[in-house]
Amino acid sequence: MPEFNAPLRDMRFVLHEVFQGPALWARLPALGDRVDADTADAILEEAAKITGQLIAPLNRSGDEQGVTFDAGQVRTPDGFAQAWQTYREGGWVGLAGNPEHGGLGMPKMLAVQFEEMLYAANCSFSLYSALSAGCCLALDAHASDDLKATYLPPLYSGQWAGTMCLTEPHAGTDLGIIRTRAEPAADGSYRISGTKIFITGGEQDLTENIIHLVLAKLPDAPAGPKGISLFLVPKFLVNADGSLGARNPAHCGSLEHKMGIKASATCVMNFDGATGYLIGEANRGLAAMFTMMNYERLSIGIQGIGCAEASYQNAARYAQDRLQSRAASGAQARDKVADPIIVHPDVRRMLLTMRALTEGGRAFATYVGQQLDIAKYAEDTEERDLAQRQVALLTPVAKAFFTDNGLESCVLGQQVFGGHGYIREWGQEQLVRDVRIAQIYEGTNGIQALDLLGRKVVADGGRALAEFTGQIHQFCKQDTPYREPLLKATSDLQSLSQWLSEQAREDANAVGAASVEYLQLFGYVAYAYMWARMDAVAAANLAQDPAFYAAKRATAAFFFARLLPRTLSLQASIRAGSTSLFSLAADHF
Template sequence: MTDYNAPLRDMRFVLHDVFQGPALWARLPALAERVDADTADAILEEAAKITGQLIAPLSRNGDEQGVRFEAGQISTPDGFRESWHTYREGGWVGLGGNPDYDGMGMPKMLGVLFEEMMYAADSSFSLYSALSAGSCLAIDAHASEALKAAYLPKLYSGQWAGTMCLTEPHAGTDLGLIRTRAEPQADGSYQISGSKIFITGGEQDLTENIVHLVLAKLPDAPAGAKGISLFLVPKFLPEADGSLGARNGAHCGSIEHKMGIKASATCVMNFDAATGFLVGEPNKGLAAMFTMMNYERLSIGIQGIGCAEASYQNAARYANERLQSRAASGAQAQQRIADPIIAHGDVRRMLLTMRSLTEGGRAFATYVGQQLDLARYAEDAGEREHAQRLVALLTPVAKAFFTDNGLESCVLGQQVFGGHGYIREWGQEQLVRDVRIAQIYEGTNGIQALDLLGRKVVADGGQGLAAFAAEIRAFAVDAPVHREALLEALVRLENTTRWLLAGVASDANLISATAVEYLHLFGLTAYAYMWARMAAVAQAKLAEDAEFCGAKLACAAFFFERILPRGLALEASVRAGSSSLYGMEAGQF
């Protein structure tokens, strides 16, 4: 695989110029004392080094070796343990963690860019860190002070790692069906018994301890999702001084053999009367776990962006080097036997599609990060509430649209290579395999679409969308470029939404039949807003940096002319309704 170089110029452009992160942090007291523009740039520079020089070189060998499972123990590929030690020394696991427990407390706007670098360098390595960061969020938000003090510092330091244990063989999306049980003990702890599957990092040799967050049901729990509680179950029970004590009854029974992310241990975890501690309130564990799941959904969405960026970098280099045929307009490299394939229109179509989707996604991820920072740190309650509403609305879009586009971009990158993209030498086929899971885990993209349309749009009568639309319209008033195309896309989304709101009462299948196309229509509109904002800044700064800003404007034009029109077909598909999906009986399939 060719080298990965973090796109720092574009990241700084989005962070500083488009969304003016430093100005935002300066007015949020909790962030003002911790981060400014220089701090952010220093973190990005160091992150680029550690991802490009330490983690990316692990990727191919990690894929070829995979994790090894023997007698209940897992060995990660060569170099992973040493690299994890270096990685944790930098404090990267706790980048966004609560400073009260030794986290760095950096803003999410910065965190999403770091996560992109991590996934671009190697998805497998990144997952061990991402699950830890997510579990820290749930513990920090819902656990007792004693649990936070005992576990968060070790998790933030990377000395320990975290997992999320939801899925069971018979219970995936419908978690109300779980069978894992929690029996109360006299000392206030619980005995956890049951099996979980698809547990990322459930066992590994990178950290001294592993902290499992496990969904289970109490003996008197109500039926269904309302009867789920959340428990913290460590691999080793810590002593009062923080040292490791007795081995707990949490063991890996086997690992999955997967299409991709082969260096990430995906485990079957068996809990045999394991000691656990309640996190949050009894029977309200699903809400507590969603604190982590929503973080992971954005993070996994960013996996799509990172893999797409790596694919684009590989393909763009190759397209400038590979000689095949002459350009349609005549020879471009007179002194060579053929022209580089970058001269051919279809290759440019593929590269520009990848680039416009990836840069649009990077901007949208930073925007969602901005809303998360406002929801957490804004002093005004109304501003916090507005930001949280946007986060709830946009998170399913981010997870699904980023990862659908990520697969498209990885396949396009593979196509640029032709036959060389199908063999292992160039790394493109690994990216296709690694990114594919991102559309499936942390809630399949179909489930994200149902969440968006059913819970976030229809359930509130489109009010959340109306708030987002009002922001887009306010920007469009003075938008110097692409104003008409942006507003046209917004009107299409609003009209389609109104049509759906009017139709759901008479068609019970309408939401599930149209949700995916609706999410993509929403995603395209959101990207149009991002591209209009980026184009406005690029035009204003064109004289300062003609090469970078000129390329940004050209890419924006491609998005509006060649990608945004996909919305026309998506609208037509939504308006076709559900009837054609139910034209056959189940037995006819």
């Protein structure tokens, strides 16, 4: 049975040494009084225990048993409810939540590393928590004070859980055509009617109440996305004293039968005149929901990193133990009938690819978390605004690139196992199935790519991109081993971005034709920046921990030698333009 051990040494390296989290928190008054290096390390240590010892052991059994549905009731797999009780008692749902309503107020830099552990241990279990945390974020940002006071404390505590109800059978990405209606009631509430699909945790037996955030349209709403409002719809109505009241007519109609994440309840939800409460302004619900969606997009990106880490750990252990053939340079384990497969170049290629992509992703996730902390807590307005622009630019990259790499790493890990990777008991086939959804939900990766290139680069006039590349140029003023390839890759990204902006003025299909490859190119350049920074720190501290830092430098060398050159083929594909995509008539497909 596969095991998961949180990569604490690498997490501390990224958090403390590369991005100097404690120094940042010390200068942000809202964080300085709550967290320092010792606090962060203690949280990571405890997180490693709860994910490795409590949640990871439920991963395979949860996949095999799955969730069950009977007469409107959903049952999670054996052990989930008990694990959730221990999990919530530790305050993990509200780790980064607002302390005014019961959250712990920890920095996002720290929270993203905890989320990685959680996803690596058990994707299905993680999703119940992730949706609750995102629900809290939206409520804290947009709900009235009364709604916050009533709903945030039990959500942060894990006594209640949250959902996000967007998608309808006919409306996925195009939310402007949703049909769910909201009728005003005399008491100031609304009656919500409609059907939502693919609702994670829409019904479950972990919590005593479920709080649905539902997109719906008022009777006089304008057409399209500008006519969408956001409503809070509880499973059980809440009395004035905070106790639970009558059952609200918001019911699970069925469960989806899925390729993976089988212990996560993915529900069809029917709202039949359910009581709901407006969040924020009428017809401004999509903007409010995007607060939650952007949180979930980063979180789901981290799902890719977590699955990749689990796959790497399994594959690396297996490669050290599995005996098969002799090394090309001659026998290495002369006392055995064959050498461990770790000696073979192709196995090393796969493991190093997984390691370089996963550790690069961990660094980039922590970097995005850093920008989120600055955007939220910095006292200087200009510094906050700059960080917020970076978050907007980098969130689609994080969601799509992390999850694309997550699938690649899980498939590579399965490949290292050979035929055993296709067998359930080793855990690799489950990782492939579980990680696959991450490229699809919370906005497909194709949509993320359109958002990046169309909105965050072309429509933005390249401002946020210039600010990001400016950081890279500033870093490259120091003499580091990878200064030249990093500068070359960054220059290529800048020139290609300018070329695409020009093409978009002449060709309506230019952005759509190039967007996926462009996001991949951007991702590799961002990872190159991360690896150059990590290598610089490792080089400066090599004598203090030779084994760790030498391994870090060797992985950086592999990234620059074998993975960054992928940008060359991406550039060629992008510059080929849109013509070849439309040369085949639609009826010939």
